[in-house]
Amino acid sequence: MSWPAVALGEVADINPRGPGRGELAPSAEVDFVPMASVSEGGEMTVSERRTYDEVSKGFTAFKPSDVLLAKITPCFENNKIAKSKVSTKYAFGSTEFHVLRGKPEALDPDYLTYFLRQDHIREAGERRMTGSGGQRRVPKTFLEELKIPLPPLEEQKRIAGILDQAAELCRLRTRALDKLSILGQAIFHEMFGDPVDNPKGFPRKKLLEIVDIIGGSQPAKKHFLYDDGPGRVRFVQTRDFRTDAYKTYVPEDLAKRPFSEDDVIIGRYGPPVFQIFRGLAGTYNVALMKAQPIGEITKDFVFHLLQEPKLHGYVVANSERTAGQSGVNLDLLKDYPVYAPPIELQTDFSQRLTEVDTVTRNARRQNLEAQTLFASLQHRAFRGEL
Structure with a gap:
């Protein structure tokens, strides 16, 4: 099934204006999102609040469900693109974000986020970057002119729901690998203890x-x-x-x-x-x-x-x-x-690490399978094949 492709600027506001005069009191608390709070996996964490007076100048304003896209190198190449998950009417963040606010009757924010996170979109954005050295940025015009396939809104939500499930599987696999990556250190500490305190008396x-x-x-x-x-x-x-x-x-x-x-x-x-x-x-x-x-x-x-x-x-x-x-x-x-420690204890430690390594290899394989599945679904989603 093919859908009409429209310029993103026709169905989304790019870098919309922030709060109007008097809309927020100077003492009003707002969520604050620095660049580090957007992960390369497309997740946003919100752990900081500031007053509107602190952020009204020199920061980027956005709303819940807006899509944030890092415009500066290397953050853009690293896929720092995420849907805003803030709890205040307005939030503020790095000046190196582009903000995309889809027209609610035309564009679902989750659908837009998954569309922008495709490899070929990132590669096209890299080719359009302006500036030099470590200060190259994706221009606003690239986003305004970018063609996006536009199925009906309910179909966008269905597609985003399928990709949500695949993305969650990837996240679970990644978290499992993260836990396995620190298991060896946990076993070391259990068997030998802190080297300075030397609780086992080696x-x-x-x-x-x-x-x-x-x-x-x-x-x-x-x-x-x-x-x-x-x-x-x-x-x-x-x-x-x-x-x-x-x-x-x-x-x-x-x-x-x-x-x-x-x-x-x-x-x-x-x-x-x-x-x-x-x-x-x-x-x-x-x-x-x-x-x-x-x-x-x-x-x-x-x-x-x-x-x-x-x-x-x-x-x-x-x-x-x-x-x-x-x-x-x-x-x-x-x-x-x-x-x-005695060499026999160190050898036992190595054997336990071998067991962890076997589990880790299986987890890596499963993680790769999940990533491959997600990439396949993402590719098919915007071709009308889901």
């Missing part, structure tokens, strides 16, 4: 007595290669633990700091500083360090020890700042008090 050690910190190596950029091949080793930088979009390789003879997927890698610079990584292999650069266990200490133990809240918070709070970056001061680690 032999006392200083951190650098059980872990050797090995800094990275930095070949000249002229040696960088961007395709894999014989005699090449992946050159790993901090960003590579977040994305595979920028894979870089170097000749084998320049791979001075080899590491494997089970090695523990520390992010030396921030923000955020002192990130603890695993899962890649290759050779690592000077922004990374390898935490190599000494003696009867396992890599699994070290990986979770470095993420214990007191140790992690201590290093982050006392990190140096150089050239605008936070950097781990190795002297902070040298004398930090830790412990050395």
Whole structure:
């Protein structure tokens, strides 16, 4: 079934005016939504209120059920687009939001939100951005001219309802993964306790007595290669633990700091500083360090020890700042008090982690299936195939 496509500006007001003169008292409380309160998954959290007098100038006004779209890079590319869920007549937020208010007789806000969150819409918006560097923005005209398929209002609501169910499944799968991601740390704390308090009475050690910190190596950029091949080793930088979009390789003879997927890698610079990584292999650069266990200490133990809240918070709070970056001061680690539990207990810990990993892999597969289902439904929804 095909529906007429109309310019979004014909069925929605883009950046409508805020409260009129005298509509809100200066002392009236309004919900406040900074950019950080809109997630990349399309959810909005409201945890702050301000008086109208505080926000009447310099902030963006909107109403319940308006659609907020982050216009600035990289927030737009990260899909910070959500339907407003505020409880005050007017709310205010970042000046980097576009506000879209559908005409109630023509456009359902949930339908509009799902339409705007499509990948191809985001890609089209990126191509229309104006400005330079980190200040590029999606112009209002892009939204005004954007063509949206417009079925009858009841059909829009039906489509949005189907997508709501699929999106909720994705959220549940993601939450399950989030809980599993902290389960290993919970098991560590249960088995070993806080390293400073040492409630189990394990032999006392200083951190650098059980872990050797090995800094990275930095070949000249002229040696960088961007395709894999014989005699090449992946050159790993901090960003590579977040994305595979920028894979870089170097000749084998320049791979001075080899590491494997089970090695523990520390992010030396921030923000955020002192990130603890695993899962890649290759050779690592000077922004990374390898935490190599000494003696009867396992890599699994070290990986979770470095993420214990007191140790992690201590290093982050006392990190140096150089050239605008936070950097781990190795002297902070040298004398930090830790412990050395029996190797048998560490081995038992690793076995429990293996069980968690099996459950996590299944959860990732289920999450991917849910994401694939949602993407398929979203694609079909706006083609009239649901």
